[in-house]
Amino acid sequence: MKLEIRGLTKRFGDFVANDHIDLTIEPGEIHCLLGENGAGKSTLMNMLYGLLDPSEGEVLIDEVPRSFATPGDAIAAGIGMVHQHFMLVPVFTVAENVMLGDESVRGGVFLNRGQATERVRALSQQYGLKVDPEALVEHLPVGVQQRVEIIKALSHNAKVLILDEPTAVLTPQEIEELMQIMRELRDQGTSIIFITHKLREVKAVGDRISVIRRGRVVGTADPSTSEAELAEMMVGRSVKLVVDKEPSTRRDTVLQVEHLTVTDPRGHQVVKDIGFEVRAGEVLGVAGVQGNGQTELVKALIGLIRPDTGVISLDGNDISGHGPRRSLEAGVGYIPEDRSHDGNVGSFSVRENLILDLYRDDRFARGMALRLDDIATNAQERIEEFDIRTESDQTPVSALSGGNQQKVVVAREFSRPLKLLVASQPTRGVDVGSIEFIHRRIIAERDRGTAVVIVSTELDEIYALSDRIAVMYDGRIVGTVTPDIPREQIGLLMAGATDTGEERV
C-alpha cells in the first residue's frame, strides 16, 4: 500500500503545528520521521490516524484520496498506530486487548476467546512477536506490551504501521529486538513510519528519513547521512553532540546512602537496601528502565518520602525523613522528573516560579512580605543568564515551551549554593538546544564542587554526564560501572543480569 500525504496542514488558532506537509510512504519501506520534541510529528500522525481533523490538505492511499473522521476509518483503510502511551487496557488479557473493537464472537454476541487466542498465536508466529495471549497486560514488561500493540495493529490488517517514539521506554536490548521486528514486518510487506528524535536509531533501521522542524518537512536523507548532518537538519544549526568536560576531580564524600529501603504508597517495596556514595565534584548517573525504583529513590533523597530503613547522610548529617525543607536548607538542589507537575506552578509567572523554593530567603522576603523589586531583578538576571525564551517575566510558565520551562527549574535550583544536585530526567521532552545548555550547566555545577546525582532513562544522557554509572533494576543497584563500558553491558544490567563480569568501582 502506498501512502501519500499532500499539503497536510493543521492550525490551532494562530499556531501552525503542521505547515503543508508532503510525504510519500512507499510500500514495504521503513520511513523515519525525525524531529525534535514539539516539531509536529505527533500532530501529523494524529491527523493520519483520524484523531485530529486536518485544516488543509489530503491523504491518498494507492492514489485514492481518503479522509478519516475517526480512528475506525483509518484502521479500515489499513493504517495502524502504536502510540507512545500504550492504548492497552491493563486489566484485560493480551487476546482481549487485541480483539477489542473487532471481536471474535459466537452467535453474534458471545466472546470467542479461544478464536482470539489463536489469532494472536498465529500473528505472533508469523512475525516472530513472542507473547502469551492469555497473560494480563498489566503483568507484562513494557517491551512486551509494545509487541501486543503491534500485534493489535496487525490483527486489524494494518498495511502501514505508525510507531510513535517507540524506543523511549525500552532497554537497549529491547530496542534491538524491536528493530529486528521492524525489519521482519517490512520484509513481509508492511510499511512502517518510525517517529523518533534519536539519530542512532534512524541510521540503524531507516530506509528513508524525512526531517521535520517547526511543523515543516525540511528535507529528506538516507541512512548513510552522518549523525552530525542529521542533527543539523533537525535543529537548524550545527549541534555539539558531546558535552565537553574534564575528568572529575573527586574530593570528599558529600552524599552517603546506606541500606536505603523505600515503600511506595501501595505498600510495595520499590527501593531495596540501596547503598552508594557521591563525592564533591562528581556526577553519579543512575541508569535503568523507568519504574525500577528511581522515582522513589529520588523522592527519598530530597525528603519527599520517609524511607523504611537506611541512612541518607549529607556531609555526615542524616537528612532522611525530615522533609524537603530540611533537605533544601541543607543544600540539596532538585530537578524533578515531571516539571509541569512538580517543578513549576503552571499558572504562576516565570518571575514567581524562579523563587518558588527561595521565598523564605532573606534576599526575597522581609518578614511576612515579599521583596517584589528584588524578585523582579532576580527574574531579569536569571532569564538573561539561562537564556529563557519568554515574552516577559510575568508570563505564566505554562505558556513557555518545554525546554524553557525546564530552564526555569534549572535556573531556580542553581541560584543558591548547592552541596548536592539531584536531577531526575533533566532533559526529558526538551529541544536539542536546551539539552546542550542544561548539560553544560550541570557539568559547570560539578566543577564548582557540587556532588551530582543524575537519574535518567536515556543512556545517551547518562554517558554524556556521568563520571560513574549505577544501574538500577527492581529496586536494587545491580552494578556500578565507569562510562567507558560498552552500551550492551549496561543494557544487560538494565535488564537485571548481574553476572556480566563487569568491574565494580
Added chain:
Amino acid sequence: MTAAAITEEGTVDIRDRADVVRQIRQLVVFAIVAVLTLVFWLSTEDAVIPYRLGEGEDVSTFDGAVALVLCFLLALVALGLAAVNRVPRGWAGTLIYLAVGLAFVLSFLIWSYGDQMTETPTALLNPLPGTVRLSTPLILGAMAGCLCERAGVINLAIEGQMLVGAYFAALAATVVSSATFGLVGGLVAGVALSVLLGFFALRYQMNQVVLGVVLIALATGLTDFLLSQLPRELNEPEILQRIAIPVLSDIPLLGPTLFDQNLLVYLMYVAVAGSTLLLFETRWGLRVRAVGEHPKAADTVGIKVNRLRWQAVLLGGAMAGLGGAYFTVGSTGSFDSNASAGNGFIALAAVIMGRWHPIGATLSACLFGFCFTLQAQLAFLDKIPGELLRASPYLVTLIAVAGFVGRVRPPAADGEPYVKG
C-alpha cells in the same frame, strides 16, 4: 514493627508493607471474633435453642453447647494461622474467612436464643428466605452500580432511581390494577432518571458525584410532591404474590429460600446472571469494560465511548428502578415518603465490597440483607439494645470492608468524562 531481617547472604530481606498490613488486619479481625465467641460460650448456660425452618413449620430444638466450643476453637485456629502469617491466599483463604464468619454468626445466634427463661421461648426462624427478599432491592441497585461504574460513570443516584422506581411502580400498579405492571412503571421511572444522569454526566461532563447528590434530592422532592398532591386512591397498589416454582420449591431449606418468592425476586436472579454474562462474556461487555478502564484505547480502535456509556447508564437505571419497585409492589404495597430508606447507598457499598463484580456485589448485598433479617428477628428478644441492633448492618459493613476486602481498585476511568483529542 521492624519488618526487616538480615539473611545469611547479608542482603536485607524485607517484607512488603502490604503483606504486613494484611497480617495485622487478619490478627485484629480474628482476635475480635475469638474473644466474642469465647464470651458467647462462657455466658451461655442453657444452649438449647428453639427454631423453626419455615413459617408454617413446628418448633424444634437444637443443643448448641458443643457448637459454641467448636466455634471458639475455629476462631482460635484462624487467629493462630494469622499469628504465624500462614493464612493461605486465594480460595482457601476465602474459605477460612467464610468459616470464621459462620462461626461468629452461629455462636451469636446460640447466645441470643439461649437462656430464655420463659415458658414459651421465642424460636429462631430460618432467616434465609427473608435474606433473599430483603437483599433483592440491594442486589438490583448493586447491578445498576456495577454496570454504570464498569463503563466509567459514577452512579451515586441509585438511591434516587430506587425512590422514583418505588413511587411509579405503586402508581402504575394502581392505575392498571396489576402488580406486575407496576414493575414496568418502576423500570421506566428508573430509566427516566438515568436519562438525566447521562445527559448531564456525558453530554455536559458535570461532576458525577455532585450530580448524583442532586438527582437524589430531585427524586426525594418529586416523589414527596406527587405523594402529597395526587389523591390517595392512586397509591393503593396490589402486591406481587409469591409464586412457588413446582419441584424446585420442594427442596428442603433451599426450596423455600430461593424458589418460593415473588416475580421481582426471580427477575433479580435473571438480572444477576444477565449482568455477569453481559459484562464478561459478550462483545458489548468487553467494550463497556474497556471504556471504563481506558476510554482512549477504546476510541483508538473505533469504539464509540459515550454511546456505550449511555447504554450502560440506561440499563443500570432500569435495574435500579426495578429494585425500587420492591419497596411498594414487592413488599408493603403503598408508597411512603423516602421508601427506599438508604438502600441505594447500601447497594453502592455492596458494589465496592464486591469489587465491581456482579457476583461479588450480590454476595455482599446478601450479607447486608442477612443482617437486616436477623435484626428484625432479634428485636423480639431483649438481649441487645434496639439502637445497637439497628446499627448492626453498618457495623458489619465496617468490619467486613476493613477486615476482608483490603485494597480495592475501581475501574481506572471511573467518573472521568471522556473528551476526544
